[in-house]
Amino acid sequence: MIKPTQDVGRHFGPSSRRLRLQTLVRLRWLAVAGQGITVFIVAFLLEYPLPFTTSMALIGALAAANFLLSVTFPPTYRLEPLAAFAVLGLDLFQLAALLFITGGLANPFAPLICVPVIISFASQPRGLSIALLVLALFFITALAFTPYPLPWHSGETLPTHPVMQLGIWLSITSMMTFAAFYAYRVSQEAALLADALSATELILQREKHLSQLDGLAAAAAHELGTPLATISVVAKEMERELGNDERFGEDVQLLRSQSERCRDILRRLTSLPSENEEHMRRLPLSSMIEEVLAPNREFGVKLELVEKSDRSKEPIGVRNAGILYGLGNLVENAIDFARDKVTVTVEHDASKVVITIEDDGEGYSADVLQRIGEPYVTSRQRDDKAGGLGLGLFIAKTLLERSGATLRFENGGPDRPGARVRIAWPRGLMDAGR
Structure with a gap:
């Protein structure tokens, strides 16, 4: 009986999963589109003053990096944990820089800084994900001290009280920590269940192959029966002609006895039950x-x-x-x-x-x-x-x-x-x- 707890567990596990680059590329294009549209609406539709050139430069840098990744690697390429950490860290830095020059924590889009961290906890090793979380906490803290005001009506400012700044900081950090932990637990349970089901399928396949061996043996015996019968007939004829020959007689007798032995083995194989014999x-x-x-x-x-x-x-x-x-x-x-x-x-x-x-x-x-x-x-x-x-x-x-x-x-x-x-x-x- 097979005991798969240890053997199969070596080949399956959350560590065997890698984040697909195409997934990140698509999410990045969505981020580029969302950031670009938001900046254009604020600058031209609402006509709020903001560092438009710097903002578009940051968005363009993200788009260029995304295009470079998409043309350098095939769509099915899967990132190693360190590479995924670098890509998500770059996304985190780009978003933090864009928020820093557009009001920091006062910006209503500030909670989006949680997204790279949640993606990491849902798909990457825990150690690297915790490192990304610490990096995100550093960026969130830096956003609280930005000198750039939130884009607002010309000639007006929208001040944020320090207590409100602290409240926003606590809100974002607590939301990010909870969401990251929740994503990690859900992904771990899903990965364990998927690995276990994969191992179950392997066990069932092995058992099915073993149960089919008797039918394969019977089929092989049936196919080999005809040529072996011909060999046996020829051996009998040779024994009749050369049985007393000093040079070949003993060899011919050995050939005939071994052919008979093969026929006995095949006869036993054909007596095994086939899969179609329901009884x-x-x-x-x-x-x-x-x-x-x-x-x-x-x-x-x-x-x-x-x-x-x-x-x-x-x-x-x-x-x-x-x-x-x-x-x-x-x-x-x-x-x-x-x-x-x-x-x-x-x-x-x-x-x-x-x-x-x-x-x-x-x-x-x-x-x-x-x-x-x-x-x-x-x-x-x-x-x-x-x-x-x-x-x-x-x-x-x-x-x-x-x-x-x-x-x-x-x-x-x-x-x-x-x-x-x-x-x-x-x-x-x-x-x-x-």
Whole structure:
């Protein structure tokens, strides 16, 4: 049984994601258009005095840098974290400079300085994002001391009281910090879920390939049967003619015996059930449980099977790689944290099928029990070492729920400590008929 928690986790993770340059380029063109339109409206429509030339120079610099990036790199290019930090830092500097010469914190567009920071926290490593946040806080503080007034009616000024300046500073910094933290948490959860689902698809694909090997073997045996039969006939003829020959007789006998051996091997391969033989794919519940338990009996922990219902009335379902893998992973987890024994209880009636897996370990910790089944939850304690309840349990839970099961994780009582998992299906989903 495959345990993907560690192996798959090495290949997937938030660090494997890179911000696509085309995304930043499009956002920058939107910023260029928005800044340009705003400056033109203020200067020519509202006729407020402002440093028009300097403002357009800053906007033009952003447009030139954006054009240079778009023609230098392909649209699918993904930025390394340091490169993304540099690009977002340049955006932050350009916007802060434009705000600085147009009123600073009094400018109603000042909260837009949060945008590069939020983008960074949503897509970049935490360390670089925090550095960008500190840089943004420095720029916001500098905006509070700008000597340039807010563009207003000619001959008039719109003074901002220092207390109001402080209030705006606190408002922008708190909004930026909260939005950045929220974007970081949401992106982390989405990335973990996407990685876990990708790993689940890999596991299912592997299980499907393994289940198809018998059909491929039968097809190969069928295709090789005809040429091998011809070789066998020719070998018999050569043995009849050269059987007593001192030079070739022994070699011909060896050729014939080996051809017969190949035919026996192919005959055994063709006896394997193919995917189209539906009756061979049916699996009684007791056989399914034994197939799950068999690979786990040699780990030094006693596996006890308790059957509460009559086998003669057990459901007979179709072999499902997802159910086999999911149950196997839960049994492995129970063995990992059991002291001496794992108990698997099976019961069924006319309406439901229930499988309960219990171990005699320390059970789930309180924080894990609240979040169990989420990807990369690895906080279950055993001898002060965490492990065993990460991506593997998420995959097992996902596969079993996909088959129609409901899972309940809980701890045993004082008389029977340990962790317990109850998996239940409606009888109709587990019974394909006899």
